Amino acid sequence: MTDRPTANRIVAEAEFTIDMVDTMKKYFDFYASDGVLRVQISDFGLWLPHPEMPCRQFLGLARLPEAESKH
Template sequence: MAKDGVQVRAVAEFTPDMVDTLREYFHSYAVEGVVSIEVSTHGLWLVNPIGGRQFLGLARLPDNAPKVLIN
């Protein structure tokens, strides 16, 4: 536990494109003025209140992601 009693559970990183997407779809995905974002190993997802989810993005690959070389 941190000195101030706060525990960090997750960190989400956003690119400008991800913020633009969130702004564009905010009202479609909001429930009572709040949008839920799922944080997964495969990125961030906008939770659709009527079911499903939409990929929001991934700001950077995790350190342990497999590296793919393209020639």
């Protein structure tokens, strides 16, 4: 028996523009593996990693990062 989390905790979020969605649709067959498209989240945006090669395509950044709050 495996331990199950007691709550549905959010661990990451991603925002997509319509252009980013169009890009995912356009390149879906190229970047998908077994009918699933994986998206990587980095400090500089979202990426489509190639399932078989060590490369990736920049998908985009829906919004500029918020400036760190000054306290």
